[in-house]
Amino acid sequence: MASLARVRLAGRAMPRTHLASSPALALSRRGVATTADTTQLQGALPESATEPFTLKLHEDSFQSYLCDTPSLDVSITKDELLTMYKQMQTMRRMEMAADALYKAKMIRGFCHLAIGQEAVSVGMEHGIDPNDRVITGYRCHPFAVLRGGTIKGVLGELLGRQAGMSNGKGGSMHIFTPTFFGGNGIVGAQVPVGAGAAFAQKYRGEKNCTFAMYGDGASNQGQVFEAFNMAKLWNLPTIFVCENNNGRSSNTQYFTRGDRIPGIQVNGMDIIAATQAVKYARNWAVDQDNGPLLLEFVTYRYGGHSMSDPGTTYRTREEVQRMRSTQDPIRGLQRYLEEWGIATEQDLKKLDKEAKAEVDKAVEEAKALKDLWTDIYYKGTEPTSMRGREREEVPLLLNAPLTSLRRLGVSGLSVERGWCRVLGVGA
Amino acid sequence: MNVYQAVRDAMATAMAKDDSAVVFGEDVAFGGVFRCTMGLAEEFGKERVFNTPLTEQGIAGFGIGMAAMGHTAIAEIQFADYIFPAFDQLVNEAAKIRYRSGNSFNVGALTVRTPTMAVGHGGLYHSQSPEGFFMGAAGLKVVIPRSPIQAKGLLLGSIRDPNPVIFMEPKILYRSAVEQVPIDDYELPLGKAEILVPGQDLTLLTWGTPVYHCETAMHVLSNPAPELESLIPQSMRGVKIELIDLRSILPWDMETIVESVNRTGRLVIVHEAGMTGGVGGEIASEIQKRCFLKLNAPVRRVTGWDVPVGLQYEKFHIPDAIRVVDAMIETLTY
Secondary structure, eight states: HHHHOOOOOOHHHHHHHHHHHHHHHHTTOOOOOOOOOOOEESSSOSSSSTOOEEEEETTEEEEEEOOOOOEEEEEEOOHHHHHHHHHHHHHHHHHHHHHHHHTTTTHHHHHHHTTOOHHHHHHHHHOOTTSSSSOSOOOOOOHHHTTTTOOHHHHHHHBBBTTTTOOOTSSSTOOBBBBBOOOOSSEEEEEEEHHHHHHHHTTOSSSOOEEEEEEGGGOOHHHHHHHHHHHHHHOOEEEEEESSSSOOOOOOOOOGTTTTTTEEEEETTHHHHHHHHHHHHHHIIIIOOOEEEEHHHHHHHHSOOOOTTOSSSSSSSHHHHHHHSOOOOHHHHHHHHTTTSSHHHHHHHHHHHHHHHHHHHHHHHHSSSOSSSSSSOOOOOOOEOOOOSSSOOHHHHHTTTTTHHHTTTOOOHHHHOOOOOEEEEEO | HHHHHHHHHHHHHHHOOOTTTTTTTTTTGGTTTTSTTTHHHHHHTHHHHHOOOSSSHHHHHHHHHHHTTOOOOEEEOSGGGGGGEEEEEEEEIIITTTHTTTTTTOOTTTTEEEEESSOOOOOOOTTOOOOGEEEEEOOOOEOOOHHHHHHHHHHHHHHSSSEEEEEEETTTHHHHHHOOSSSOOOOOTTTOOOOEEESEEEEEEEOSHHHHHHHHHHHHHHHHHHHHHHOGGGGGTTTOOEEEEEEEEEEEOHHHHHHHHHHOOEEEEEEEESTTTHHHHHOOOOOOHSSSOOOSSSSEEEEOSSOOOOOOHHHHHHHOOHHHHHHHHHHHHH
């Protein structure tokens, strides 16, 4: 299975004929493993849920450029593994809820889901410090929750409701927490911003770093290279994180593209490998003060690029299905937990149910209250009336005395016809 | 003090009082091409005043990241003509971050300084006036000072304003405008125009370098040289022109301009950028709406031509005193 996964990367890098004519190149393009279930338990499992034990990662979990690879020996506890499982399951449930709400036409506009990439978002959170900063592109929902937000806040934002973390004004790509500088709609624009945030951390002498994330698509943006250069020039604690879920560039070895910035390619489907790589990066930039590092997570997105992309024009349904059934990060972790005797199938089903219940509750809460009437005028300069768009946005006016409607310049007739679309302020 | 010294003084004042304030841009550690950052690196250290690569988009994005962390970021884009690579970061990131984050983040501590307008021989990429391109970027402020006193007060106001500000310095004034500038810390308000000469017959509105051409034009109108005397009607000698420096381009001080035009009934707008899509069009449109019944003549714009700024004959490209005089006579005799 591991070898199959490795060929996948090479195969997508260039047309088959080209590959066949240059076997040496094909070999050099081999990537890391993208298996989710090849980590081995070392020694005996402790009784306590909080006592660390050792795991051994697959030897092809990492590839490095200008630096050593992270250790394959991982110290972890039962509790941490169970938390990872629950969080990945919750994140997937949230994205699935967003998918359903979008298809029900309750979420409009752009929406990019990260189903299949849970090992990266959750794995990152287990490797970093709460005060580290994260900034990413438009595929941002899980990070917003894991960095201190709520599922209700994310879904409310997608729905354009007041419960949203940006009061429903930002939408899918624009969600922030104090340590998460948001999703960003402009491809690649967040990367130099992340370098600036890292500079501020260094300037203040904080023992923290900034993870500036982008996708393989954004990796060709000029400003990504501008940010690489500044970060290396000034030795900033910036971890550039490329989530490679597609891989179409002249050089698909994204971890090598930082020029003099060392890089590590990581199996982004195994959450234990992902966490290990993030810990390594933190140590590199913060404890060792070695400057920037590039992390490439080789991962896989089950859905299309966005809701309007079926995701099957540039890859086959069979490929997606194979990844789902053989290399799913959640199923992989599930298998570890069961095989190593950390949890039973029933235990995990219970966690699944809890995740579903948590998301379902958040969906209902998020649906409440639209908030269209704020953030338009500077406080104290609001006009006496504002117009709405839809019939249900005018109910208070329809019940208002006719005199006050006349004062607003509304004729009774047009109100009765229901399309006058005027709303009194303070309503 | 001249303008570049006043700008330097403002930055030194800001840095002395705010430990988080840093100045960065292309060549700023060496003093910058217009000497605006002379000696700042020596005074405040190379950690706080540093050169960047030639990376305008990166500079803007980097400044946004710093400002989002609560740092005072004073970035320099070496020429306003080079601000276009940074346009995406400024318009899409800096301007919108407060709104799109539900006010949980802002980059109010970001100020982008950049030299603007014609210098006599700048040519295509050293003489442009790009302020009009930012008019639609709600969330940004755009400020253009006319003199050293104004430059220091407005720059300090911009650095401390809770919104990201693009501060455009008319480059020909760096050395040519000299005033007694207070060495104290003082701020001038953003979003407020200033009536330089009160009058009741015509409002002459401008900003930056053309303030001086307009002043000359007013003298020509009231007291023409003998060779121009025959071309300027006798009735023009006694007219009272109201000269206004807009100072803040975004948001522009609608209240002051509307009040003035309601009194004078006539408006001439002068700017160096081309007419099409220029700031003048926006102001003219709003004034004809708000002062329609008070206007005695159409709002007139005197601007650069709608062509790239050529290297030669720049003097004929920008609106000079004679073109302003001509527009005022036409408007007054409409």
